[in-house]
Amino acid sequence: MNFYSKFFLILILSIVPLHCYRNLTPKNQKESILDLSNVEWESDVPINLSSNWEFYWNELLEPSDFQTLSLVSVPVVDFRPWTNLEITKEKFPAKGFATYRKKVKVQKKSDPIHLELYFSHLYTASKVYINGKLEVEKGKVSLDESQIDPDRTNTSIHIESNQEELEIVLQIANMSFYHGGPRSEFLIASPKQMLLFKSKSLLVEIFVFGLIFGSALYHLFFYFINRKQRSFLFFAFVCITFLIRIPFLNSKSYELFFPVLSFDFQTNLLHFVNIATFLFSISFLSELFKPYNYPYVRYTFYIGAFFACFTPLTPVSIQHYLNLIYIIVYLVLFLIFSIFLLIKYRNEAQGFYFMAMGLFSLAVFCFLAISLNYYGVQGGLYLIIGYLFYVVFQSASLSQYFAFAIESRANIEMRLHKESLNALSKQRAEMQLMVHDQLGANLTDLKVYVERLISGLNKSLNETFGLENINQRVVSIIQSLRNQLLYIEDLNLIFENFVTGIQLTLLRRYSDVGREFEFVPSDEFVSYFSQIRITGKNQSHFLNIFYMLYEVCTNDIKYGKGESIWNLHYSNGEFLIHQKNLIRNSELIEKVNPELKSIKQRLVQLKGRLHVQIEAGIYELRIYFPEDRSIHF
Incomplete structure (x- = not known):
């Protein structure tokens, strides 16, 4: 199996549901009562109760109301936002409130039993009653829209009961978000199995967080040792924005270290993080493809970021729509621009395939997460996996790019050095030839002239003028010159061998x-x-x-x-x-x-x-x- 086959296999396996729980297919689509009396709670994985809930629109019913309420022709729906329901020809508006009800038979006889319910944040305030008792209220639920207070935290409810059946009544109210109603999974299990489920999800988040954190440090380190490679700096900032988002997704792990933050604060914080992500991402691409300047694309992102900074000042009723539109539009624009650069400059783009796979993974998982969240399914973990694939492949791409840059620089330096050596060698050869031809010839002529004088004069005159000493000095100078010329040749040879x-x-x-x-x-x-x-x-x-x-x-x-x-x-x-x-x-x-x-x-x-x-x-x-x-x- 080649590399690309392995990649697509991993991608397909990643798209398979990542949560360790069991979905049940109801036998009767119009029956809200579920029989789980045969479940071995201590050994079975959590069970998802996301199907067959009684639905009461525009009513906030207490458990006592069901004793006198006529249950004829009550709609039975899935545990999804009411904005996605099609019970009637007209769709339900996002603003409003409703009651959901479900009965679950958890054991065959009345024995003490300890179970746990777990579900992620709803849209957007909720109350949960178990067997007539109020167990938890997230935010504030009210018939008065102005009194509704949204909440964005996950919910765990421990149930200690000796009854055979659980009656779950869920009140939900929404006044600001573009969706209203329940979302994601509604799980039931023993505390032991639920803890194992939560731990697995948290371990995946910690693993991804650690890898991205390491990648951010790695690229920051490379930037500090090579300040000219600003693409490493911007990619490190992109990783940091991912790191900020991860604790607010899926398990909401930030609650382990900080007080619970309000719904509005989390919404605005993540919105500004999204703006920073797009700005750093487009800066990263601009630095990576610096010779090919597209200022209008950058200005488009800058203008979009400028206007997006003011969406928190808009009315709450449209703020979330504007945030969603900003994410979708600029995510699509970023992907299109990235693909355009990769295709047009694929010969120059080192790490092309790694970058392409990173962008493909990001696109698949981001749109998958957005789509799932829109239809009321938990998509946070898919988004986290998308971040992981993007960071891993982009890191590999940057490493290949940096290695190519270093190799190219080394080759240029080597060529320059060879040219320098060749120029120096030619200069030495010319100098050697000039010294040999001019100075050497003159010294040789001088030696011949002195020898002729010595042979033409008598011995006493030779001694008087010291011609023998002069001749010896000339011979010594010629020998010294010869040695220096040979020394130059030796230096040339040293650079070769x-x-x-x-x-x-x-x-x-x-x-x-x-x-x-x-x-x-x-x-x-x-x-x-x-x-x-x-x-x-x-x-x-x-x-x-x-x-x-x-x-x-x-x-x-x-x-x-x-x-x-x-x-x-x-x-x-x-x-x-x-x-x-x-x-x-x-x-x-x-x-x-x-x-x-x-x-x-x-x-x-x-x-x-x-x-x-x-x-x-x-x-x-x-x-x-x-x-x-x-x-x-």
Whole structure:
């Protein structure tokens, strides 16, 4: 199974209902009494009582009212907003109130039983009676619309009863929201099973929250170490807006840490969070596709955000409609603009497939959550999963984009460095040729002229004018010039092959003084330097090594004799240069040891150390210095 097949499989499995509860199909669609007397409450998962509720429109009935009320032709409906019901040809308005009633047989005989009811927030104020007793009131329910106080919290009711049957009476009133009535699931289970159900939902939220929080920190960290990549900053802010929303969805986990917030406060807070999400999202896209500027799209989002900031000042009766319209319109616009950028610049857009899958997941889960919520089904967990998919795929896309940017920058730097090296090499070659052709030719002419004078004059005149000394100085200057030209060649070779360049440089120096030279680098030493390319960033490090070895050779030529043996090793991130030779005068060597000062100065820069041993006329020098791992990056 390839990557894309796995992705769509995961997506399909995610769309499957995520809650661990059981739905029941009623045998009689017009019967509100449900028989659950055969349920093993301690072991069975929660049961959803979302079907077959008696519905009494425009009435707030007390449990006692049902004793005298005629129940002929009472509508039986699902546990959904009354704005979605079609009992009559005309739909019910959002404003109003109603009573829902249901009977559940929970056991076969009258024994003590402990159960729990759980449902998420309703639209928008509610009262719950169990067997004639008021158990909970969320907000304030009233026949007077001005007295209705909305509430946006989930409800848990513990029931301790010895009766066989539960009578559930639910009063709901709404005066401001665009939906009215119940929503989501109405669950019943033992306290143990209900706690397990809530814990599973909460664990999913904590898991998603942790991943998004980690992604936000990750992208903030990358922004702070590379301030030019502002797309990482805006994406981190998008993640933060998701983090603010998650505690207000599904389980309402914010209630574990903060006092319960009012319905209006939560509505306005989440509305402003939505505005921030769209602004940061469009800024993220603009930074990601910075070379392709679309200011009119950005201005559209800015203007929409500006007007959306004033919707909390509008009448409550239309505020929620405006908030919903703003979310849908700008979510669609954001997705269309994102898809447009991806398709048009797919060749330039690194991480194209990850970004496309992230947007597809966000679109599917967001519209699924909005649709479910609109029809009265809990969609909060689907929205959370949508956030997760979007953040994960966008993080992968950004990582690929950043890796491509780093690779491109490194390639550009490498090309520039190669061009610099080629230009420097040409400059050295031209300088070498110029010095050789002009200065070398003039010195050679001078040498020939002096030799002719020496041969044409008698010995006394030669001694008077010191022509032999002049001739020797000319020969010495020519030799020095030759050595410098060869030194330039050696430097060129070092940039191409470091080990070979060092070997040839030392070989020429020892050959000039008539000494033998043995150069033995280990395989690890050769392999290390063959894998490292000298660039502008690590050039000083390699030149330090070269000049240090050059000075070691100089000291050996001055005070040593016979064959000079060089062993070069590399092991476990450390280099060892072991140089050994005979010495002409042990006492002199001990006096001039301070001449190692320049070598020690080089070693300070290389963070190394040295050890000198003189025994039986043999001089041994060991130089240790660590590998500089920074030159690899």
